Amino acid sequence: xxxxxxxxxxxxxxxxxxxxxxxxxxxxxxxxxxxxxxxxxxxxxxxxxxxxxxxxxxxxxxxxxxxxxxxxxxxxxxxxxxxxxxxxxxxxxxxxxxxxxxxxxxxxxxxxxxxxxxxxxxxxxxxxxxxxxxxxxxxxxxxxxxxxxxxxxxxxxx
Numbered sequence: 001x002x003x004x005x006x007x008x009x010x011x012x013x014x015x016x017x018x019x020x021x022x023x024x025x026x027x028x029x030x031x032x033x034x035x036x037x038x039x040x041x042x043x044x045x046x047x048x049x050x051x052x053x054x055x056x057x058x059x060x061x062x063x064x065x066x067x068x069x070x071x072x073x074x075x076x077x078x079x080x081x082x083x084x085x086x087x088x089x090x091x092x093x094x095x096x097x098x099x100x101x102x103x104x105x106x107x108x109x110x111x112x113x114x115x116x117x118x119x120x121x122x123x124x125x126x127x128x129x130x131x132x133x134x135x136x137x138x139x140x141x142x143x144x145x146x147x148x149x150x151x152x153x154x155x156x157x158x
Contacts, residue, residue, distance in 0.1 A: 020046075020064040030068070042068055042077075049089065049098075059097035066100045074105035084109040 004012075016024050020043060027036060027043050034041045039048075046064050053060045062070075067089075071077045076087040090106040091098060094115035106114075 022065070042071075053098050058091075059099075061097050061099035070100060070103065071105065076105050082108070084112075090114065 013023060016022075016027070020027060024036060027041075030042050031040070036043065038044065043064070046062075046067050049067070050060050050062070070089065071080070074087070080087045085107050087105050088108050088111055089098065089103050090111035091103050092114075094111070096102045
């Protein structure tokens with residue numbers, strides 16, 4: 001394994017501070033025992049959330065610090081994740097940007113119901129769902145004919 005020079009380490013720290021508003025040591029303190037490069041570290045969860053919003057065409061107005069503060073205020077960080085009764089960051093009415101003033105921490109069930117109440121998918125995306133079929137679970141050629149919609153049970157296709 002190659003040794004990093006002091007200049008490389010300093011450059012990495014400057015990049016981390018610019019991107020996250022804190023040093024690597026401070027980031028490590030957010031999740032003791034969770035490696036900084038683990039997918040479960042808050043830094044990685046933030047990057048993933050920001051990239052998913054970008055992929056869906058939703059404006060992102062959070063900094064890492066404001067995003068982390070929103071989760072901290074909720075006290076639900078350890079209860080987040082996939083599943084109807086797990087928590088996520090939900091936009092009010094499922095519209096507008098991800099921003100500190102336009103989100104709340106809610107269960108996936110609450111978020112889904114609120115989104116359907118504001119407008120059904122057919123009205124929101126008249127030209128089809130914006131996520132690629134691979135993400136939505138369209139059966140692949142040669143599969144056993146199951147279709148798994150995001151957040152729903154799998155069902156046998158005809």
